Amino acid sequence: MPILLALDASSSACSAALLRRREGVDDELISRFEFTPRAHTRRLLPMVDEVLGEAGVAPADLDAVAYGRGPGSFTGLRIAAGTAQGLAFGLDRPLLGVSTLAALALGAHRRHHYRYLFTALDARMGEVYAAAWRCREGRVEALLAEAVLPPSRLCLPPDHADHDWVGVGSGWALWEQMPAQVQAGLSQCLPEMEPAAEDMVLLAVEAFAAGEGRPAHEVQPVYLRDRVAWRKSR
Template sequence: MSTLLLALDASSSACSVALLRREPGREDECFSRFELTPRAHTRRLMPMVEEVLAEAGVASGELDAVAYGRGPGSFTGLRIAAGAAQGLAFGLDRPLLGISTLEALALGAHRRHHFRYLITALDARMNEIYAAAWHCNAGGVTCLQAEAVIAPQHFVLPDQETEWVGVGSGWALWEQMPVTVQAGVGQLVTSLEASADDMLLLAARDLDAGLGREAHEVQPVYLRNDVAWKKS
C-alpha cells in the first residue's frame, strides 16, 4: 500500500512544497518546489502545491497526511503555512503534522554537507535568535539542546566535547556571541534555509510513530509566546 505525504513551508524567506510517495518494494519518490520569495508566500504557496501534485500525477484527495513547518520562524510566514496546511488537512479529513523548522534545517545540513553536530539558529529580530542543538547520523536527528529564543550574547553551547557547525541566519549575529561560543563553533553556514523536502522525512518518521493529529490540534510554535508566558 502506497503512502502519499505532502509538506509545505513558509517559515523563512524561502517558500517550499514537497510530496513523498512511498510504495512497498520501490524507492521513495520526492517531488518538490523551492523558491526564495520574500513577501510573496501568500501568492506562491498554493500554486506550488498544485504544481507538485500535478507533477506527481496525484489528486489532493489521495493524500494520506499533510505536514508543515510549524516554526520557529517568521510570524507571518508561519501563519500562512499553518492556514494552508490546516485548510488542506481539515478539508481532506487527513492527519496534520507540525515539523520543527530548526530540526528540518539540521537535517538539511546533514543531508547536503554531512555535518553531524549542529546548532541551528534563526534571526528572531529584536536582537534575539531562535536556536537548538542537534546530533545527526544515519539513524536520524537527536535534539541535544532544546529550542529557545535568546539574546545572542547569552547563548551557551551544550556541555559536549565536539566541534560544532553553526547553520542558519541567526549566525549572522556571530560577533555578538560569547567568546566561548565562537571558540566552539568551527564552521558557519548562514545561507541555508529550511526546506519542505527535509520536513517530509521528519514528517514520515512522525506519521509512522502515530503522531499525526486533527488539523485544529496542530499550532505554530513561536517560542516568544512561551518566554512571555514563563516571565508572567
C-alpha cells in the same frame, strides 16, 4: 505506502514537497523552493499544485499533510498553518507540525553529512531562535531544546562541547555577538541556509509512522515568543 505533502513559509523562502514512500524502492521526493519575500501567499498553493501534478497525485491520494510549525516569521507561520490546516481539514487527513530548526539540521546533514548542528534563526529584537542537534542516518536528536534568547547567551551542549559543531541558519549572521566559547567550538557556519519543505516531509513521514498525526484543528504554530504576536495585534 504513505504519501505526504509538506509546505513551509517560515522564512524568506517558500517551499512545498511531496514524498511517496514505496516498499523495496527508493522514496520519490518532489519539491519546490524559492526565495519569495512578501510573496508567500501568492506562491504557496501554486507550489503545492506543481508538486502534486509532477507526481501525478490527486489531493485525495494524500495520507497526511505537514507544515513548518516554527519557530520563524510570525506572518509566514500563520500563512503556512492556515494553508495546511485548510488542506488537512478539507481532505479529512491528519496534520503534522514540523520544527523548522530540526528541518534546518536535517538539511545540513543530508547535503553535507555534518553530524553536530547548532541551528539558529534571526528572531529580530536582538534575539535568535536556537537549538542543537545530533544527526545520524537521516535522523535528528535534540541536544538542546528550542529557545529564544540573545546571541550572547548561546552555549554549546555541556556534554558535547568537544565535538565538531557547524552553525546553520540566519541567526549565525550575528556571529560577532556570540560568546567566544561558541565561536571557538564551531568549525563552520552556513547562515544562508533556510528551512525547506523537502526536509520537513522526511521528518513528517517518520512522525506519521509513529502515529503522531493529529486532527487539523489541534495543530498550532510554535512561536516561542508569543508576546511579539500579542504586541502586533494591539
